[in-house]
Each structure stands twice: as structure tokens, then as C-alpha cells.
Amino acid sequence: MIRRLLGSARSAAAMAAAALATAILAVASAGDVLAAAGQPVDRQIGMQDAVTPVAHAIHSFHDMVNGLIIAITVFVMILMLYVMVRFRESANPTPSKTAHNTMIEIAWTVIPIMILVVIAVPSFRLLNLQYAYPKPDLTIKATGYQWYWSHEYPDQGGFSFDSLMLQPDEIAALKAKGINAPRNLAVDNEVIVPVNKNVHVLVTAGDVLHNWTVPSFGSKTDAVPGRINATWFRAEKTGVYYGQCSELCGKDHAFMPIAVRVVTDQVFADWSAAMKAKVKKRAKQIIEQVAIEDAGKQVANASAPAAR
Numbered sequence: 427m428i429r430r431l432l433g434s435a436r437s438a439a440a441m442a443a444a445a446l447a448t449a450i451l452a453v454a455s456a457g458d459v460l461a462a463a464g465q466p467v468d469r470q471i472g473m474q475d476a477v478t479p480v481a482h483a484i485h486s487f488h489d490m491v492n493g494l495i496i497a498i499t500v501f502v503m504i505l506m507l508y509v510m511v512r513f514r515e516s517a518n519p520t521p522s523k524t525a526h527n528t529m530i531e532i533a534w535t536v537i538p539i540m541i542l543v544v545i546a547v548p549s550f551r552l553l554n555l556q557y558a559y560p561k562p563d564l565t566i567k568a569t570g571y572q573w574y575w576s577h578e579y580p581d582q583g584g585f586s587f588d589s590l591m592l593q594p595d596e597i598a599a600l601k602a603k604g605i606n607a608p609r610n611l612a613v614d615n616e617v618i619v620p621v622n623k624n625v626h627v628l629v630t631a632g633d634v635l636h637n638w639t640v641p642s643f644g645s646k647t648d649a650v651p652g653r654i655n656a657t658w659f660r661a662e663k664t665g666v667y668y669g670q671c672s673e674l675c676g677k678d679h680a681f682m683p684i685a686v687r688v689v690t691d692q693v694f695a696d697w698s699a700a701m702k703a704k705v706k707k708r709a710k711q712i713i714e715q716v717a718i719e720d721a722g723k724q725v726a727n728a729s730a731p732a733a734r
């Protein structure tokens with residue numbers, strides 16, 4: 427009886443594994459088609475594209491745990507269906523009086539422990555990647571206020587600026603110039619960082635709790651008044667990456683987005699020099715030029731999806 431139950435459990439496990447493989451393929455292909463870099467898109471299912479080592483690690487950890495969840499759910503579902511059908515009253519009029527089975531009890535204790543260990547190892551590796559900060563090439567201080575972000579570049583001469591969400595008329599003006607400016611995400615002064623450089627972001631707040639988040643970077647850090655938290659990223663691709671305050675902070679919580687533009691070393695050096703010299707108009711021109719080029723690239727990519 428027990429042997430037969432174990433045999434059925436084994437075939438159920440094989441079926442669960444097959445169902446899992448199909449589900450993972452479905453999730454992976456949907457995520458590939460419907461995810462985007464830097465900002466959400468209509469009918470998106472997957473996460474925004476990962477462009478930093480931490481975001482890549484978060485995505486693969488997510489996929490692994492998701493696979494385990496699907497496998498366990500399918501396995502339990504198949505077992506329950508089997509029990510319901512095989513041991514229904516009409517098919518099994520005299521129920522077994524078995525109350526204990528040492529082997530099964532050991533198995534259902536040890537297997538979950540092993541699953542937790544399998545989850546724990548990459549989980550701690552990911553935590554270490556997030557919090558063992560590599561040597562920074564650039565440090566930025568982000569301060570959350572009700573309801574905007576202020577960004578300071580302490581190792582670039584200490585210049586700073588506020589980043590406020592653009593209003594509809596400002597967005598229309600940028601679009602007229604050929605710059606991509608998504609509603610509720612675009613800001614007047616973007617955070618500018620060089621590509622392939624370790625950037626530390628020191629995050630704090632000036633009034634209430636906020637949270638500095640950029641999904642494509644895998645960065646999400648609480649901004650706490652009187653305290654400095656830190657996150658880091660190394661963006662692998664140029665472009666603009668958006669995020670939003672992710673700690674409920676009052677009536678305009680939804681309207682204090684974060685926009686980080688990743689540029690080449692040369693553009694960053696030019697922009698930083700203009701900011702240091704307080705020639706804000708020149709700095710703005712440099713970034714607008716890059717933004718027009720980036721928007722052109724996005725249009726080209728969108729019209730040639732097969733080239734991705």
C-alpha cells in the first residue's frame with residue numbers, strides 16, 4: 427500500500443517536473459517579449475530589463491524561486507487530485523488504519539529543509555552582492571523631500587539639483603523636440619551617470635520616509651530622515667531608467683519619480699564640467715542632445731523588434 431503510494435508520488439513528481447518545465451518556458455518567453463528597459467510598457471508581464479549585475483542576480487533568483495513555487499504547487503495539486511480520486515469512498519470502502527509511516531515522515535521533513543537550503547544559498551549570495559559595495563567610481567547623494575528628489579554629487583565638486591516631475595505642458599515641449607518623456611516618470615533634472623562605472627547612491631530624506639528605487643538597476647533603498655542608507659549599481663547600457671518613490675510619503679507620493687540617464691564617459695565628463703562651472707544651460711543642452719539620440723534609438727528598436 428505504502429509502496430504503491432510512493433510509486434504514485436514518484437510519477438506525480440515526474441508530471442510536476444514536466445508541467446514546471448512548460449510553465450518556466452511560458453514565463454521566460456512572455457517576460458522576454460513584454461518587458462522593457464527603464465520603464466514599464468503597456469500589458470507588460472515580466473519585470474523591466476535588468477541592466478546591472480544586481481538586477482541580473484535578482485531576476486535569476488526570482489526565476490529560480492518562481493520555478494520552485496510552481497513545481498511545489500503542481501506537485502501538491504496532483505497529489506490531492508490523486509488522493510481524491512483513488513481513495514474516494516466508492517473505490518475504497520474500507521479505509522486504511524495506517525497512522526504513522528516513519529519513512530514518509532522523515533521525507534516530508536527533510537525534503538522541505540533541503541528546498542530551503544537550495545533557496546538560502548543564492549539568497550545570501552545576492553544579499554552579499556547588494557551590500558558588499560565595490561569601490562565607487564562616482565558617489566551620489568539622493569535626498570527625498572515631500573515631493574521631489576534632490577541629488578548631490580559630492581565627489582564632483584558638490585553641485586546639486588532638484589528633480590521634479592514634469593507637467594503635461596513640459597512633456598509636450600520635450601516631445602516636440604523629439605525627446606522621449608513618459609508621463610509621471612520624466613523629471614526636469616535627470617541624474618546623470620557614466621556607463622559601466624560603480625555608482626554609490628547615499629540615500630536619505632529631509633522630512634518623512636521615502637524610498638529611492640530604480641527597477642532596472644535592482645536598487646530599492648529606504649530614505650530615512652537623519653540616517654544614510656546606501657545602494658550601488660553599475661549600469662551596463664546607456665539610456666534612461668525610471669523609478670518611483672516606493673515608500674508611502676504623503677499626497678504626492680506617486681508624483682516624485684526618479685530618472686537616471688546612463689551616458690558615455692565623455693558625455694558625463696562634459697556634463698559634469700558644465701555643472702561644476704555652473705553653466706546649467708550648457709549642461710542641459712548636452713543632456714538634451716543625448717536624450718534626442720536615445721529617443722531615436724528607441725524608435726528604431728521599436729520598429730525592428732526582430733532585431734532585438
Ligand SMILES: [Cu+2]
Binds near residue numbers: 635672673675679
Ligand atoms: Cu516619497
